[in-house]
Amino acid sequence: MGLTSWGEPADARHLFDRPLFMKLLTTVVREYSTGFLGVLLDVEQVGCAEIVDPLIEALGVDRHMTEVFRTQDQLEYDP
DSSP states (O other), rough: BOOOTSSSBBOOOOGGOOOHHHHHHHHHHHHHHIIIIIIIIOOOTTHHHHHHHHHHHHHHBSSSOOOOOHHHHTTTTTO
C-alpha cells in the first residue's frame, strides 16, 4: 500500500512524531555505545539531531521499493 492511486509513493512523513523519534534515536545511540562499545557516546558529537529529518524523509516516502504484494494480500496481514 505504498503507492497512491496515481502510482506515486505514498507520503507518510506526517505519521512520524519528530520529538519521539529524536528521543528513540538518542536512546539507541546511548544504549548501543554503552552496551557494545563500553563507553557512553556524546549524542551531540554523533549528530543525532542532524539525521532525524533525513531519516523521516527517507522512511516516510519510499522512493526505492517496488510493491510486490497485492493490496488485498497486505490487508490480510496482522498489524
